[in-house]
Each structure stands twice: as C-alpha cells, then as structure tokens.
Amino acid sequence: MRTWWIGAAALVSSAQLALAATELRYMCYQDGNECDVAEALLEDFHKANPDIKVTVDTVPYKAILESLPVQLAAGQGPDLARVTDLGGLAKYYLDITPYVNAAYWEENFGATLPWFRSGPGDKGIYGMMTQLTITGAFVNKTLFDQAKRPLPGPEATWDQWAEAARAVAKATGTPFPMAIDRSGHRVGGPAISMGAQIFAADGTPRLVDDGFKAFMTKFVGWMKDGTMARDVWVSQGGAAYQDAAQEFINARVVYYYSGSWQTGRFEKAIGDAFDWEVVGSPCGPAACSGMPGGAALVGFKRTAHPEAVAKVMDFFAAEPVHAQLVERTKNVPAHKGIAAKGLAYPDATPAGRKALQAWAAQVAKVSPVAYAYQGYPLNRVMFNATVTRVTQAIVGELAFDEAMAKLEADIAEAVAQAKK
Amino acid sequence: MRLAAPLHRLLELVDRPMAALQRRIGPQRFAWIFLLPNLVIFAVFTYLPIVLNFVYATTGGLAVLPSERPFVGLENFASLLDCRDYLDPSSCSKDLFWRSLFNTGRFVVLQVGFMILFSLITALVLNREIRGRGFFRGVFFYPVLLSPVVVALIWKWILQREGVLNAWLVAFGGEPVQWLLDAGWSFFWVVFVSIWAHMGFYMLILLAGLQAIPKDVYEAAEMDAASPWRMLTRITLPLLMPTMLVVVVLALIKGVQTFDEIYVLTGGGPGSATMLVVQYIYETGFAAQPRLYGLAAAASLLLAALLMILTLLQLRANRKSYRG
Known part of the structure; x- marks a missing residue:
C-alpha cells in the first residue's frame, strides 16, 4: 500500500513538473516597443497559467525576414513569432481553431484572417494582426501655412495633391514636393485607387492593367519632373526598401506617402518643430484607398505544445489585453470591437493621438482589392518586382512599356516556380 | 623533463x-x-x-530543402542564357543577369586597368629615394586596412546629395551634382572608390617586385648612358612582368567578385547601373522574393566557370613566362 502511495505521489509530481516545463519561444521584432509591451502583458498570462512559460526573444527585423523562413523550412524555429510575410510563411502556421472560440475570432478579426490562409477553401485560424497598418500620407502643415495654401480636402485626387505640394514647395523653398517610400506595397494603394484590379477574374495575379499603368505613368512622370523625391527610389538598386521619413522629419518634403507605423517615430522625432497631419490616401477614379498591412502573431505547427501556443494567442486576442497592446504600442486596432469603440491613446501627444485617430478612420476607405492584394501569398513577389521594374523605367534603363512587360514576366515566373 | x-x-x-x-x-x-x-x-x-x-x-521551385525541390535539369541555365540578342540585355529573359554581367565586364576592365596603372606609378615613385617615403607608403596602404563597408560609408557621406563634395562645390559657387543618382557618375564613383580602396595592396606587391630587381642592372645601364625612359621600358617593366602577371590575375579575380563596397555605396543602383554579377546572385538567392535558389546557384556556377577560365589563363601565362 505504501509503495502504491509513493508511486502515485511520484507520478503526480512528475506530471506537475512536466506541466511547469511547458516553455514556449516567441520570436519577436519591434519597430518601437511592441516586444517590450508584449513581454509586460505576458506577466498576467504567466500568473493565470503558471504551467506555461513564454520567453520573448527580441530579434532584428532581418532575422524575421531571412532567418525564420530557413529555420522553419528545416523544421526548427520558435513556437510563436511576430511576422510580416503572412502569405509566404502560411504553410508553417498552426491552426488554432480546435483550441479557441472560433466565433469570437471570426467576429473580431474576420477581415484579416484570410491573410493567413492558403486559399479560399481554407477556414483555419492561424494568426492575429497585432499591428494593423494603413498606408497613407503625412503633410507638413506648417509649410502649407507658410505658403498660405489650404490643405486639399478629403476627396482630393492625386493630381490635386501633386499640384498643391508643388506650389507649397515652390513658395517655401522645400526641396521635395512629394515622396513615396521605395516599396511595391506603398504604390499598391494609389494604383488600386486609379482602378488597378491586381487579379484577373479567376483570382490569378494580373498586376499590370490600365489602372496600374495610369498611376505608374503619373508616378514615373513625377519622378522625372521633380514632383517626387527621386533620391528615394533611384538611390537604391534591386528591390531594396527605402523610406523618406528622415526627409519628412527634416522638413524637406511637403507631402510624404508612407503609413501609420511612422506615427510614433514622427511624434518623437518632430516634436514641436513643425505641425504635421495625417491626410490619408488621395482619391482616384476607383477609390481613395491605402494598403492594409502590418505585423501578426502566429503560431507554428512544428511546436510540441499546440494547445499552449493557442492559449497565448487567445490571451492576446482577448479584448482588454488586445486594447492595451494596441494602445501602448500606438497602433491601429485590427480588432473590430476595439475599433468600433475607439481608443484614447493616453500616452500619445495631441498630434500623435490625432494622427492615430485619423489612421483608424482610414480603415473604412480601404478597397476590397487592397485587402485581397495584402492577403495574396505571393504578394511580396509583386511588390518587389514593381520596385525593380518601375525604378528601371524611372532611370530610363527600360522604356515604360518594356518595364511593365518585364514586371508581368517576373510575376508569371515566380508563380510558375511556386507551383513546382 | x-x-x-x-x-x-x-x-x-x-x-x-x-x-x-x-x-x-x-x-x-x-x-x-x-x-x-x-x-x-x-x-x-x-x-x-x-x-x-x-x-x-538543377532543381526548381521555392523550397529550401533539396529533397523538396523538383529536378529541372538545365532549365535554370537555359533561362539565364535565353536572349534574342546577347548584346542587348533588354532582349534577355533574365535581363538583370546580363546587365550585371556587362557591368562586371566594364567594371573589371576599367578598375583593373586603372588600378594597375596607378599602382605601378605609385610603386615606381615610392621606390625612389624621396623624402617621407615611409609615410607615403603608409598613406597609400591605409585604405586596404579598412573594412569595405567602412570604405563605402565614408564615400557615401562624401558623395550623397548633401555630402562633403557637394558642400565644397557649393562653397566655391558651383551647383551640387547628383553623384550617386546618375548612372554614369555612379559607375565612375564605384570604379574610383574600388581603386582607392585596393590600390595600396597591389602597389605593395609591385614595390616588392621592383625591389627584387638587381641594382647592378641599373648601374650597368647608367654606365651605358641609358635614359630613364629606356631603363623603365627595357629593364624595369620586363623584369617586373612575373609580378605584374600575378597582380593582374589577382586583381581580375577580385574585380569579378566585387560586391560589398558597391552594395553599400549604391545598392547596385540607380536602377541596375552598378549591379555586378555577385550582387545579382545575392539578390536572386537571398534578398528578393521569392528566393530563386536554383537560378542563383546556376548564375554562381557560370561565374565560377568564368573565374576558372581566368585562373587557367593565369597558369598558362605563368608557364609561358617561366619558359621565357
């Protein structure tokens, strides 16, 4: 009898030991304080779940882009990660549907859940946008005031903004009227506003159409006539990313088309040096759309603890926790309930708060085509090829039509390779 | 013990x-x-x-693990070599590969040619009994000690829109020039910076070659009243040839492999004006999306073949020079 009791006690204690030993690794990168906030919030999770220990490994963004895919391909890697290439890593995601309240997730994250899925037939729940971003424009309001020009209205077109920015730059001696980040994602929204459909009726990518060409023709023309800061696109080769945030901070650009993630940086770096505002995306004949995007928390199916991973993700998806996460990292909420209620952003400056609220208002203007483009697994191929080929057209290496033809060929080849 | x-x-x-x-x-x-x-x-x-x-x-697809990649034979090579007109990169299926190949050829010819010329001139000058010879040898060799990334960053600060060079131009009443935004100027500067960074190394080898030439040959020439030009062309250069050969081949191989300095200085831009073949391989295999490992591997094998040809030429030339 005594032996039996000793055996039972040993079994229970070893089971407890095994439970306490559930350790998860979360590979995280941060633009600002995203990993720090996540780590702080996880303290509550650890109190509620003493059997699970989540270790946050904060790594450079390059590690997420370059090392993580290789680790996952080799069957290694963390249990959870903060990723941006949502479609590219889709085959490694853990479906947490069996472990969470799927209706809650669908209700609140329904608009972005398809971004993680492999196709229309896939109904799994694989991740949550912890940072929803929207592309759009910032303007240097002080320069407009100095030039005694009113800001164009919310329905202003790209041409109207270009004309206004040129006039302000001329009146104030600012070197660049406009700048757009060197990124295919950034020019996606403007092209969609001009009528680009991005996909054919059967869902296959068809980037180059009349709408796409309409914006790119304007864009290349603006690069040549000095409306756009040529340096941003031409000073780099290949598909390298380059932003113009520093030029905006230095008040050398009147109108800067980037995205909501720059808000915190501008809040800190510009301070009260000049007034700046978020004006969203200019309109075209089809829409006034930016591109959605951002970073997401995903779990990987290689994990030995799928239920614990789902528990962590469900913790961050819960409304009170998610609201804190978004508010403290100064981001636009992807959670429908939180977006509807609005956030106060108590830590933000008045300019930052106004900007974040302006970004949140832009979400409603995002075209369904933009959502589909962001959710397409090979969208990075399209973004990168756009940057490479449009730059070649800007510098005159290729004629515009030739560049568009090469762009289509690049995408077709990548799609063919992906099917192999 | x-x-x-x-x-x-x-x-x-x-x-x-x-x-x-x-x-x-x-x-x-x-x-x-x-x-x-x-x-x-x-x-x-x-x-x-x-x-x-x-x-x-010889495999395709986007998978990293070889076991998951389908065999495609020579498809990647065929894709790289698919051109309507080999002299017009735009007519090639992989136009960026051909542009980078042409850029590499142009870069190697200019960089190696001018670098050896300047190295030789510098070595000849520093081989003479001049004041501050040790100091100048140090000055010319110093850039070799710097990391290529540091070299590129220093020159980027000098050449960018509001860099040191443009500040000087403006101070002297000139107009700023977009040194790194114009294809022609960018190419000029990548060649210039590369020569600046590596010249010291080749100068040192040539200097050692010059010092190995017996002094009595020059003394005999002086006794015969040979002019300095005649001594240079009839004594120095012929006796320096074996060293020169090593320098040429080393510089050629290093030139073809150039990547880091240019990648930091111009990123291969504007457009693809300064993209060399190693950068093309890197971008194709590791930076771009999707990562076309097969295409990058095929391009690297073509580059290896090119380097092998250069090495064989070196061996052949070496053999000839030893035979006299």
Missing part, C-alpha cells in the same frame, strides 16, 4: 595500436588515416557545398 615521461607513455599507448594498424593495412593506405581529418573538413565545408550548388542549380 617531468612532462616528457607521461608524454612518452602516452605516445607508447598510441604507438602500439597504430603500428598494428599500419601492419594490417600497409604504409600506403596508412597515409589516408592521417589525411582523414583534413579530408572530412574539406568534404563538409568545401566539396559538399559545391555538390549542393549543382543540386540547387
């Missing part, structure tokens, strides 16, 4: 089984036992990557 006894015992301990093994397999085969550790290291770190390079070059 204290150490000698245990060491001796240890060697005796090893000696017996080794002697037994040698008796069993014979002295010829026994040599392989000693070569084995080195061979294993070479196999893992040199031969295996070469084999993997061939595996990737």
Whole structure:
C-alpha cells in the first residue's frame, strides 16, 4: 500500500513538473516597443497559467525576414513569432481553431484572417494582426501655412495633391514636393485607387492593367519632373526598401506617402518643430484607398505544445489585453470591437493621438482589392518586382512599356516556380 | 623533463595500436588515416557545398530543402542564357543577369586597368629615394586596412546629395551634382572608390617586385648612358612582368567578385547601373522574393566557370613566362 502511495505521489509530481516545463519561444521584432509591451502583458498570462512559460526573444527585423523562413523550412524555429510575410510563411502556421472560440475570432478579426490562409477553401485560424497598418500620407502643415495654401480636402485626387505640394514647395523653398517610400506595397494603394484590379477574374495575379499603368505613368512622370523625391527610389538598386521619413522629419518634403507605423517615430522625432497631419490616401477614379498591412502573431505547427501556443494567442486576442497592446504600442486596432469603440491613446501627444485617430478612420476607405492584394501569398513577389521594374523605367534603363512587360514576366515566373 | 615521461607513455599507448594498424593495412593506405581529418573538413565545408550548388542549380521551385525541390535539369541555365540578342540585355529573359554581367565586364576592365596603372606609378615613385617615403607608403596602404563597408560609408557621406563634395562645390559657387543618382557618375564613383580602396595592396606587391630587381642592372645601364625612359621600358617593366602577371590575375579575380563596397555605396543602383554579377546572385538567392535558389546557384556556377577560365589563363601565362 505504501509503495502504491509513493508511486502515485511520484507520478503526480512528475506530471506537475512536466506541466511547469511547458516553455514556449516567441520570436519577436519591434519597430518601437511592441516586444517590450508584449513581454509586460505576458506577466498576467504567466500568473493565470503558471504551467506555461513564454520567453520573448527580441530579434532584428532581418532575422524575421531571412532567418525564420530557413529555420522553419528545416523544421526548427520558435513556437510563436511576430511576422510580416503572412502569405509566404502560411504553410508553417498552426491552426488554432480546435483550441479557441472560433466565433469570437471570426467576429473580431474576420477581415484579416484570410491573410493567413492558403486559399479560399481554407477556414483555419492561424494568426492575429497585432499591428494593423494603413498606408497613407503625412503633410507638413506648417509649410502649407507658410505658403498660405489650404490643405486639399478629403476627396482630393492625386493630381490635386501633386499640384498643391508643388506650389507649397515652390513658395517655401522645400526641396521635395512629394515622396513615396521605395516599396511595391506603398504604390499598391494609389494604383488600386486609379482602378488597378491586381487579379484577373479567376483570382490569378494580373498586376499590370490600365489602372496600374495610369498611376505608374503619373508616378514615373513625377519622378522625372521633380514632383517626387527621386533620391528615394533611384538611390537604391534591386528591390531594396527605402523610406523618406528622415526627409519628412527634416522638413524637406511637403507631402510624404508612407503609413501609420511612422506615427510614433514622427511624434518623437518632430516634436514641436513643425505641425504635421495625417491626410490619408488621395482619391482616384476607383477609390481613395491605402494598403492594409502590418505585423501578426502566429503560431507554428512544428511546436510540441499546440494547445499552449493557442492559449497565448487567445490571451492576446482577448479584448482588454488586445486594447492595451494596441494602445501602448500606438497602433491601429485590427480588432473590430476595439475599433468600433475607439481608443484614447493616453500616452500619445495631441498630434500623435490625432494622427492615430485619423489612421483608424482610414480603415473604412480601404478597397476590397487592397485587402485581397495584402492577403495574396505571393504578394511580396509583386511588390518587389514593381520596385525593380518601375525604378528601371524611372532611370530610363527600360522604356515604360518594356518595364511593365518585364514586371508581368517576373510575376508569371515566380508563380510558375511556386507551383513546382 | 617531468612532462616528457607521461608524454612518452602516452605516445607508447598510441604507438602500439597504430603500428598494428599500419601492419594490417600497409604504409600506403596508412597515409589516408592521417589525411582523414583534413579530408572530412574539406568534404563538409568545401566539396559538399559545391555538390549542393549543382543540386540547387538543377532543381526548381521555392523550397529550401533539396529533397523538396523538383529536378529541372538545365532549365535554370537555359533561362539565364535565353536572349534574342546577347548584346542587348533588354532582349534577355533574365535581363538583370546580363546587365550585371556587362557591368562586371566594364567594371573589371576599367578598375583593373586603372588600378594597375596607378599602382605601378605609385610603386615606381615610392621606390625612389624621396623624402617621407615611409609615410607615403603608409598613406597609400591605409585604405586596404579598412573594412569595405567602412570604405563605402565614408564615400557615401562624401558623395550623397548633401555630402562633403557637394558642400565644397557649393562653397566655391558651383551647383551640387547628383553623384550617386546618375548612372554614369555612379559607375565612375564605384570604379574610383574600388581603386582607392585596393590600390595600396597591389602597389605593395609591385614595390616588392621592383625591389627584387638587381641594382647592378641599373648601374650597368647608367654606365651605358641609358635614359630613364629606356631603363623603365627595357629593364624595369620586363623584369617586373612575373609580378605584374600575378597582380593582374589577382586583381581580375577580385574585380569579378566585387560586391560589398558597391552594395553599400549604391545598392547596385540607380536602377541596375552598378549591379555586378555577385550582387545579382545575392539578390536572386537571398534578398528578393521569392528566393530563386536554383537560378542563383546556376548564375554562381557560370561565374565560377568564368573565374576558372581566368585562373587557367593565369597558369598558362605563368608557364609561358617561366619558359621565357
């Protein structure tokens, strides 16, 4: 009898030991304080779940882009990660549907859940946008005031903004009227506003159409006539990313088309040096759309603890926790309930708060085509090829039509390779 | 002495089984036992990557693991070599590969040509008894000690829109020039910076070659009243030829492999004006999306073939020069 009791006690204690030993690794990168906030919030999770220990490994963004895919391909890697290439890593995601309240997730994250899925037939729940971003424009309001020009209205077109920015730059001696980040994602929204459909009726990518060409023709023309800061696109080769945030901070650009993630940086770096505002995306004949995007928390199916991973993700998806996460990292909420209620952003400056609220208002203007483009697994191929080929057209290496033809060929080849 | 006894015992301990093994397999085969550790290291770190390079070059798809990649034969090579007109990169299916190849050719010819010319002139000057000779040798060699990334960043600060060079131009009443945004100027500067960074190394080799030329040959020429130009063309250059050959081949191979300085300085831009073939391979295989490992591997094998041809030319030229 005594032996039996000793055996039972040993079994229970070893089971407890095994439970306490559930350790998860979360590979995280941060633009600002995203990993720090996540780590702080996880303290509550650890109190509620003493059997699970989540270790946050904060790594450079390059590690997420370059090392993580290789680790996952080799069957290694963390249990959870903060990723941006949502479609590219889709085959490694853990479906947490069996472990969470799927209706809650669908209700609140329904608009972005398809971004993680492999196709229309896939109904799994694989991740949550912890940072929803929207592309759009910032303007240097002080320069407009100095030039005694009113800001164009919310329905202003790209041409109207270009004309206004040129006039302000001329009146104030600012070197660049406009700048757009060197990124295919950034020019996606403007092209969609001009009528680009991005996909054919059967869902296959068809980037180059009349709408796409309409914006790119304007864009290349603006690069040549000095409306756009040529340096941003031409000073780099290949598909390298380059932003113009520093030029905006230095008040050398009147109108800067980037995205909501720059808000915190501008809040800190510009301070009260000049007034700046978020004006969203200019309109075209089809829409006034930016591109959605951002970073997401995903779990990987290689994990030995799928239920614990789902528990962590469900913790961050819960409304009170998610609201804190978004508010403290100064981001636009992807959670429908939180977006509807609005956030106060108590830590933000008045300019930052106004900007974040302006970004949140832009979400409603995002075209369904933009959502589909962001959710397409090979969208990075399209973004990168756009940057490479449009730059070649800007510098005159290729004629515009030739560049568009090469762009289509690049995408077709990548799609063919992906099917192999 | 204290150490000698245990060491001796240890060697005796090893000696017996080794002697037994040698008796069993014979002295010829026994040599392989000693070569084995080195061979294993070479196999893992040199031969295996070469084999993997061939595996990737002959497979397609986007998977990283070779086992998940379908065999496509020579498709990647065919894709790289698919051109309507080989002199017009735009007519090629992989136009960026051909642009980078043409850029590499142009870069190597200009960089190697001018670098050897300047290295030779500098070596000739610094081989003379001039004041501050040691200082100037140090000055010319100094950039070689710098990391290529540091070199590129220094020059980027000098050449960018509001860089040092434009500040000088403006101070002297000139107009700023977009040194790194114009294709022609960018190419000029990548060649210039590369020469600046590497010239010291080749200068040093040539200087050593010059110092190896016997002094009495010059003394004899002076006694015959030979002019300095005649001494240069009839004594110095012919006797420097073996060293020059080494310098040319080394510079050619290094030139073809150039990547880091240009990648940091211009990123291969504007457009693809300064993209060399190594950058094309890097971008295709590691930076761009999707990562076309097969295409990058095929391009790297073509580059390896090019470098092999250059090396064979060196061996052939060396043989000729030794035969006289």
